[in-house]
Amino acid sequence: MKYVFDFSEGNKEQIALLGGKGANLAEMTKLNLPVPTGFTITTEACLTYLEGQEQLSSEIKIEIQQHIEAMEQRAGKKFGDQLDPLLVSVRSGSKFSMPGMMDTILNLGLNDATVVGLAEKTKNGRFAYDCYRRLLQMFGDVVCGIDKNRFEQQLEFYKSKKNYQLDTEMLEEDWQELVSIYKDIFIEVMQKPFPQDPLDQLYLSVEAVFRSWNNRRAITYRKLHDIPHSLGTAVNIQEMVFGNFGTESGTGVAFTRNPATGEKGIFGEFLINAQGEDVVAGIRTPEPISELAKSMPEVYEEFLKYSDILEKHYKDMQDIEFTIENKKLYILQTRNGKRTAKSTFKICIQLVEEGVITEKEAIHRITPTMITQLLHPVFEPEALEKATIFGKGLPASPGAASGHIYFTAETAKQASDAGEKVILIRQETSPEDIEGMVVSEAIITSRGGMTSHAAVVARGMGVCCVAGCEEVQVDEFLEQAVCNGVTLKKGDEVSVDGTAGKIYLGRIPYVQGDEWALLEKIIGWAKKEMPLGIRANAETPEDIETALKLGADGIGLARTEHMFFGEKRIFEMRKMILSENKKSLIEPLNRLKEYQKDDFKKMFTILEGKPCTIRLLDPPLHEFLPQSEEDISVLATATNRTVTQIKHRIEELHELNPMLGHRGCRLAITTPEIYEMQVAAIIETAIELMQQNTQEKIVPEIMIPLIGSHQEMSWLRARLEKVIQEIFVSKETIITYKLGTMLEIPRACLTAEKITEYADFFSFGTNDLTQLTYGFSRDDSGKFISEYLDRKILPDDPFQHIDEEGVGELMKIAVEKIRGKDRTLKIGVCGEVGGDPQSIHFLNKIGVDYVSCSPYRIPSAILTIAQEKK
Template sequence: MSKKYVYLFSEGNANMRELLGGKGANLAEMTNLGLPVPQGFTVTTEACTRYHEDGQKIASEIVDEIYAAMEKVEKIVGKKFGDLENPFLVSVRSGARASMPGMMDTILNLGLNDVAVKGLAKQTNNERFAYDSYRRFIQMFSDVVMEIDKTKFDAILDDVKEKNGAKADTDLTAENLKEVVERYKELYKKEMGNDFPQDPKVQLLESVKAVFRSWNNPRAIVYRRLNDIPGDWGTAVNVQAMVFGNMGDDSGTGVAFTRDPSTGEKKLYGEYLMNAQGEDVVAGIRTPEPISHLQNTLPEIYDQFVNIAQKLEDHYRDMQDMEFTIEKGKLYMLQTRNGKRTAKAALKIAVDLVNEGKLTKEEALLKVEPKQLDALLHPAFDPKALKAADPIAKGLPASPGAAAGQIYFTAEEAVEAGKNGQKVILVRLETSPEDIEGMHVAEGILTGRGGMTSHAAVVARGMGRCCVAGCSELTINETEKYFIAKGKKYNEGDFISLDGSTGYVYGESIATQPPAVSGDFATFMEWADATRTLKVMTNADTPKDAAQAVKFGAEGIGLCRTEHMFFDETRIPAVREMIVARTEEQRRKALAKLLPIQKGDFKGLYEAMEGRPVTVRLLDPPLHEFLPHEDDDIQDLAKEMGLDFEELKGIVQSLQEFNPMLGHRGCRLAVTYPEIAEMQARAIIEAAIEVKQEKGYDIVPEIMVPLVGEVKEFSYVKEAIDKAAKAAMEDKGVDIDYKVGTMIEVPRAALTADEIAKEAEFFSFGTNDMTQMTFGFSRDDAGKFLEDYYSKSIFESDPFAKLDQKGVGKLVNMAVELAKPVNPEIKLGICGEHGGDPSSVEFCHNIGLNYVSCSPYRVPIARLAAAQARVKEILNK
């Protein structure tokens, strides 16, 4: 049987999400539930992938299926494409497996032409409405399908309004709109060299192709990269009978959620506009009414909608985001999906659904995206500082949280400022999908127009960004890059603050304070901890970071980088003295100065961790990093150290390397200068003994040897560590257990892991360096070309942010499989940046690691990701 590429809504169901996309599967499911869904069909995701494989062409058999499905739908609705008497109009919308709001393209009112517009006028007895629909279609088709700049159409519309004294689109008469249509068609012909297409079948096929193409538009590629959505999924296309919310005062359109997407409160939440089409609500062109007001306007419709909303939430067992249209007093459901929500709302909804008996705790764990927790793990406004500040404006509290930064008026400038380390507030009249990268780098988003379900609000909530929307009190001039509030002008680069929980805007940078893990957050994380088997450690080099990580649930330190301690101004002189020493005796003398300082560092960490495991990595970077390189700085240091300038400059030059990443660093330093490793090992052991004696914590230090690629390297350094540890314990008269292991970051170490595992007691995979060495490019320089790799679909994600499971991951897995048979007790973990990336954490769980280690603020993210990995494992069995 040949493959089927097109399904009527009545032929699908919710379980066909991979094939029909999220929107198509849910339209089919709502149809099966007997809800009032306009008829239509879905062109599958497989048709999209084939379109791209075939060189952006729709195969003839797929075209035949599309036309056959259209004929079936025409018969069901009793209308005909392009007909003079009873024209059939459709919408063409994208629908990927994962929700990607606003990232791909939509075409409405498709099927209108010079004949059908007269039929629509006759059918509705509303000539103005018919020509308004036609002008909207021409502009949308020209923009989305043919890529003609939409502002050229806006200029025509504005000109006609000005000539006729119309303040709004709704003030234009049918005759005015006929003029707009004719001028739109003239513009189309001028731009394209041919007439606007009159054949509805041509319009349909070109629109389907445009949606398929939009899967790879720049904003969709960025969104997929930010949300771990594979590029080979493709998007489905939904062709659905048009229903019109702009046919008068008994018609309207809206968006609603079964619960408040900002707070999680259990109440119907949303907005609608009477006599409007859906894009009017989403774009924020007019300010909508709250959904509760519909009870006064159309009480029967409101009651029907409330019942449907409850039915959908009960069916999907999750908060639903619904789009609806009312046409001539009849309600139609255009979409339902699991709603985007803030982190705070996600946690409340998950906990409430368990308490309501709708979900198990394990099922609830899958309802929160781990990355969303990031929004709860960063500072909020300091109440004292906030009390002293006066707001300059108030908008809608579209996405909660606090943000302070410098204002920028375009996404491009926001991205550039972000790269320069600035905290950014993106200020726009209204955001569009093209702003996605600017929104991602921004601390917060401020718009002059739009409601609680506008693009800015929905995307900001999904990203966990603070957002104040619809701030009409501001006069925003994007072109000249300023806004005016209360008579004062704020220019690009000025500081402001946003409170996404109240909607207030402040004309200054307001101090913040750390977050707290409590309430629903604490309850939810308890469920996660009870479920996961993978431990979560932290990368921390100071007691302050360690204490913060413990508050966030860290179970120990998986990586303490000792070189970070060496740069402190109080100890850098002794470090430099050690580096420039010409003899071992001189070097040991300098190291003796560092020993008590290092011991103090480790004692601080042990005390902060209160007996939890601590893994300390021996000195890793090349020594030249601790020395100055400019002549003036070398001259100053020479005076300070009592050395000749030329002598010191010679030492500096001798230590410089062509490729430091692959140079004299890691265990190679300890092979050349074992006394460095001995000093650090002694400090580690003495600190553990003293803290045990002083605090009673039973500490088992873990000493990590970095950059091992050959087992003999490890054995040599381990011998120096054991010698120092033995001496420390003899001096203290106390014996303690300790472990010596290595960081697996050189590909050869992974390939010979069975040999190294015979000697090492633990492996910690340093996937930052392993990624650099496996790909053969530098993390510091890759940014220069990675954007080209994303745009040309060579890479889908940054391999330094999301573990490359096919390559680097294969090396990690190989090392695990080689190590375990020769050392069943070996402890295995990961401490690269990937330790806080949810998909990488799931990979670590699946290959049998014991722990992941990540930065303190990513600990809760890793805890939830580890729990979700365990739940998925259980469900797949």
């Protein structure tokens, strides 16, 4: 087995073996970009190490040595050489980029002897000892687990003793002294000195990176992003180039387009005379990259050239890390840049317009979650105008949120566990804070730039973030933040506008973000690729309008019961329910019919002939009954009865298991008048609209809920068709209509071929079907399902994601039985899982015709469906 690959041996496809960073370093080497030479130790080596005795095998060590030798040849320097030492970086990199999760060690190969050589060779002692102290600190942290702050504190202490503000004021002697202080920390903590042998340093570092795959932060991050724990990380060993060499050196990070807005053009930050993580760690606030154009124009031009090459080559926005050593530019990393949902849309659209990618490729780059994020909230403009600003910073991640501030990840987590909406505010964040960031509505930092840890992580999570609020003094110890004389304490409420980079006092109401223009374009492209239809579950005019705007083909489920909850209607409904004989039913039913006709008129008008499935009354009657004494007495008066009589009737209607009781078609069989009224309202409205020529053609789809046997269906069908025929006669018109049913009772699925004889279409009601298949009550199962999930007894909540094995099997059987009888009948899905991206794949596979879901889930469902097309 080969465990080590030279950069010249790999390519960008090998991310599983070489990790993202390694594969891209190899690819850039192939493209002849200025990449410092190096090699990659594979993820397989990592897995071997983690499975074994946690020691690098001699086999791997030998391979590493051979590659070091080859590197020495190319660099013309030797590892551990006392006159001109080769120094390397040790960089982790797994298949998926995990920002700040794994650790990097720079300047490896320095020791008490080689540092002297480096100082002499470069004639830059200050630089050499700066490198050495960095190595001590990084090695101490990553390999030996010595708290970074121990080193930082010594540096701060030293600087204040010398009255220095910036690291750049430190002189050679200062760094020398700090090196000896740092070495003492090693002895104090580890009871042994910092290892002087460069090869030992290297092996220990590689092992530490491998081990870091299993540190808590890494595991949390992987869980959060659904990254398998079994991948392992690769390690890259690369010759060092130095951004901390002096004022003509520096290091930076840049995106080829703006990761927050998607705007085209280089967007980035850099620091003069700095190394490695200085930029992303948020310790010093970096300068915008446009400054580089002024200070080193040739280098900037060269950078533009490479970023263009990289973007075209990868066909995507790149996030590039670079270092300048004495005006010579090196590219140290490229990857597809993380970005906000909004900029993903913008960039995809730009790339399609620039001819770099196709519409279809664009669709595959967008995820359902991004669509959700695109509809980010924004503060209500009027409320915002009146709000008092607390402080300003960088608009690091868009969105709007209010919450109570907490100064540590721990306290934020506690408050959030206790049900509070929290906002994490810190000087800067680091990977240790991840658990606090995950639970926060927004993140605020006083230091760091647009590419700081807080900014990158917040954008990745779609959480709003204001970073680098330099004017705010954040004191994590006292747990307070001060700005312009205003002091905020732990628990105080603020509102954060991540799009504008502003923090306001108190809570500001917000409204959903509006990015229709971007969404429309992508939805338009996706709709050309739909192997499945998409409809909406909606009945109010507003919801139907939203659904159509968001791309629905029509309505898959209009729930008529929702129409009876208005004040006047519920009153008629109650009168109807309480009627003791068929005769007293008539009057309230007639009134309800007028209401219903009005409802259907609105629906059909908005829909303009698009398909519309209307479900007849479904819930148990007692849901409509009055609860309060007041409502009961009002009803008593109106129906000429006593309160006791009403209460008695309510008592009579009480059921032990209402969801399994007298509802849906069962109610219609005992009281067919209700469905007859509804069907008459539907058909009459359709005919009237067509006769008035306001609508060309309406084909109502009338759906009967809760059918379990074909006898129920045939009985009801006969009754309802009689009503319809009578209307045709009286209106002297015949229209096309469909009478179908829901498939939500397991028995209906198992006997679907018989029901087919009496149904013109079907729609799976997966909520009830899941409830009845599992025997889990929809309304109460939350209590135990979470424990089932914890114990891995259930892989998923079956009400969220289709249970393929059980419920799915019933659906499959039903589809086969229906198709066996009649291939033309439409079969839809209108339960919750119809809008669930994870379930759509399965639903497409079993061959349904369309899915139907709530309006705001439509865009992500459309995207998922389009991605299903092979």
